[in-house]
Amino acid sequence: MSAGDPRTAKLSVRDATKVYQTASGGLLALDGCSLDVRANEVVSIVGPSGCGKTTLLWSMSGLHGLTRGEILLDGQRITGPHPDIGIVFQEANLLPWRNLDANINFPFEIKGTTPDRAWINHLLHRVGLDGFGGKFPRELSGGMQQRAAIVRALSLKPSVLLMDEPFGALDSFTRDEMNRLVEEIWLDAPTTIVFITHSIEEAIFLSDRVIVLSPRPGRVAKEYVVPFARPRSFEIMATKEVFDLTNAIKLDIVGGRVARSRPVTEPVH
Numbered sequence: 001m002s003a004g005d006p007r008t009a010k011l012s013v014r015d016a017t018k019v020y021q022t023a024s025g026g027l028l029a030l031d032g033c034s035l036d037v038r039a040n041e042v043v044s045i046v047g048p049s050g051c052g053k054t055t056l057l058w059s060m061s062g063l064h065g066l067t068r069g070e071i072l073l074d075g076q077r078i079t080g081p082h083p084d085i086g087i088v089f090q091e092a093n094l095l096p097w098r099n100l101d102a103n104i105n106f107p108f109e110i111k112g113t114t115p116d117r118a119w120i121n122h123l124l125h126r127v128g129l130d131g132f133g134g135k136f137p138r139e140l141s142g143g144m145q146q147r148a149a150i151v152r153a154l155s156l157k158p159s160v161l162l163m164d165e166p167f168g169a170l171d172s173f174t175r176d177e178m179n180r181l182v183e184e185i186w187l188d189a190p191t192t193i194v195f196i197t198h199s200i201e202e203a204i205f206l207s208d209r210v211i212v213l214s215p216r217p218g219r220v221a222k223e224y225v226v227p228f229a230r231p232r233s234f235e236i237m238a239t240k241e242v243f244d245l246t247n248a249i250k251l252d253i254v255g256g257r258v259a260r261s262r263p264v265t266e267p268v269h
């Protein structure tokens with residue numbers, strides 16, 4: 001469904017092109033990138049470092065605009081941050097002077113709305129943070145802080161969750177634990193997730209589809225359907241099918257099997 005009908009997609013990226021203005025001229029980060037994500041689908045985006053993954057995700061969130069092209073949510077063009085779209089970054093970005101409860105309440109204070117305490121308590125329980133509401137970020141491990149960031153994002157009940165390399169800074173055991181947690185949360189209450197990662201194994205574990213971007217300027221170079229049923233065990237991750245899929249994607253990225261869409265030296269305006 002990478003270039004399907006945007007009217008049937010939950011989230012649709014159409015011809016996304018982004019030029020950053022820098023001191024040395026225009027820098028083309030994305031070039032005609034198009035993809036669709038179905039409702040409740042989990043899609044990972046991988047690609048060489050600097051190919052435009054974060055640029056694409058930020059565009060999807062409405063946090064920054066595109067030079068050309070558009071992002072559609074349920075067929076409607078996104079023109080800025082949208083209440084239906086949540087985002088989790090690599091850093092948990094908790095406010096250090098607020099305890100966990102106050103951090104989770106913060107977006108509601110900004111919006112002037114009342115948090116759904118029952119839903120938040122359910123989420124805190126789901127991620128194993130019940131009883132930690134009075135703790136400050138410095139009292140929480142990196143994994144716990146990221147769990148809190150996930151609760152903060154989901155507390156707003158978004159229909160799309162964007163995750164930008166959320167577990168990249170965690171050790172591999174905690175990362176596995178967090179991957180299982182994301183899967184459990186999704187099984188509990190399916191939602192549309194777009195996940196950026198440098199880990200192909202993580203992408204395969206979590207996703208229905210893995211989209212590979214070309215080297216910068218980024219555009220969709222390839223996509224892979226991940227055929228394994230959920231819940232996915234770590235035994236599945238040790239099978240030959242997963243090994244072959246991982247290698248195919250790795251070869252695309254590090255083996256240079258996906259080509260640049262155009263030379264990066266080309267002047268852009």
Ligand SMILES: Nc1ncnc2c1ncn2[C@@H]1O[C@H](COP(=O)(O)OP(=O)(O)OP(=O)(O)O)[C@@H](O)[C@H]1O
Nearest residue numbers: 020021022027029048049050051052053054055056
């Ligand atoms: N605000 C900005 N101003 C100028 N250039 C930028 C800006 N943000 C990103 N870039 C450049 O745009 C390109 C794409 O960056 P982006 O962070 O989107 O890539 P990425 O694939 O997420 O990178 P990584 O894999 O290293 O996290 C890079 O060359 C980067 O240096």
